[in-house]
Amino acid sequence: MQVVRSLEELRGIVRGWKRDGLTVGFVPTMGALHQGHLSLVDLSVAACDRTVASIFVNPTQFAPHEDLDAYPRQEQADQAMLEAHKCDLVFTPEVATMYPEGEETRVSVPDLGAKLEGQFRPHFFGGVATVVAKLFNQVQPDKAFFGEKDFQQVQVIKRMVIDLCFPIEIVPGATLRAADGLALSSRNAYLTPEERRIAPSLHLAMHRASIRIRNGADQTAAVAEAIKTLEEAGFNQVEYITAVDPASLDPIEGPIPDHPCRLIAAAWLGKTRLIDNIAL
Numbered sequence: 001m002q003v004v005r006s007l008e009e010l011r012g013i014v015r016g017w018k019r020d021g022l023t024v025g026f027v028p029t030m031g032a033l034h035q036g037h038l039s040l041v042d043l044s045v046a047a048c049d050r051t052v053a054s055i056f057v058n059p060t061q062f063a064p065h066e067d068l069d070a071y072p073r074q075e076q077a078d079q080a081m082l083e084a085h086k087c088d089l090v091f092t093p094e095v096a097t098m099y100p101e102g103e104e105t106r107v108s109v110p111d112l113g114a115k116l117e118g119q120f121r122p123h124f125f126g127g128v129a130t131v132v133a134k135l136f137n138q139v140q141p142d143k144a145f146f147g148e149k150d151f152q153q154v155q156v157i158k159r160m161v162i163d164l165c166f167p168i169e170i171v172p173g174a175t176l177r178a179a180d181g182l183a184l185s186s187r188n189a190y191l192t193p194e195e196r197r198i199a200p201s202l203h204l205a206m207h208r209a210s211i212r213i214r215n216g217a218d219q220t221a222a223v224a225e226a227i228k229t230l231e232e233a234g235f236n237q238v239e240y241i242t243a244v245d246p247a248s249l250d251p252i253e254g255p256i257p258d259h260p261c262r263l264i265a266a267a268w269l270g271k272t273r274l275i276d277n278i279a280l
């Protein structure tokens with residue numbers, strides 16, 4: 001596996017692959033890799049001739065009060081995992097490569113990006129769309145792989161790819177969970193042992209609510225019960241639990257329609273913000 005920091009080197013290698021008629025898959029990450037990321041690498045390796053992963057903790061998707069400095073960084077361990085999963089190249093750019101001096105251009109997906117997560121993290125999707133657009137221009141992949149745990153992120157990136165005419169197929173990968181149901185996330189590393197014990201309640205409460213809603217229960221009542229369960233379990237704040245249309249992310253009021261919907265949630269457990277979503 002090649003470890004590449006410079007954009008020129010990345011471009012030279014990818015150009016060589018393309019000249020040889022090889023397809024390129026791409027897995028963008030912020031590092032602190034877990035099996036969820038590695039399952040995306042596996043999907044890419046199976047679908048494409050060459051796989052590139054990036055590791056870049058993107059400052060523009062963090063608000064000043066958020067965890068940019070504390071975000072877990074473990075480059076050596078990440079590289080070993082990527083190599084074991086047959087990744088061909090890991091791109092680890094400097095901040096100055098991604099945001100050159102004087103930079104000011106931003107990509108915005110204003111409507112989709114303002115819903116759900118956007119209400120609580122208004123800066124977030126602008127930062128994500130901007131860095132992913134830059135990475136797409138740098139790597140020029142044929143396919144890019146994103147985990148469904150960040151369900152809204154997948155929809156925002158799909159919208160951006162259509163709107164900005166990127167010739168890239170966005171491939172979602174299923175959420176991976178620990179045996180107790182907790183969705184794998186780099187931020188799970190922040191949980192204390194006691195919080196780690198409580199954390200799977202999020203998935204459990206969502207699962208119960210989804211069954212109740214599917215069986216015809218009133219959505220507001222099912223969600224209120226899930227919130228009460230989480231507060232009793234030790235969550236300090238549930239920001240949202242909502243049934244949404246999977247494409248528009250608009251809330252579904254009243255009876256759940258026949259077509260697939262999503263139950264989507266964000267909640268604070270101590271100092272850790274957990275997000276999750278399940279099919280409804």
Ligand code: PAF
Nearest residue numbers: 028029030058128131150
């Ligand atoms: O999902 C993530 O890890 C990040 O939001 C991404 C897509 C790598 C952009 O920084």
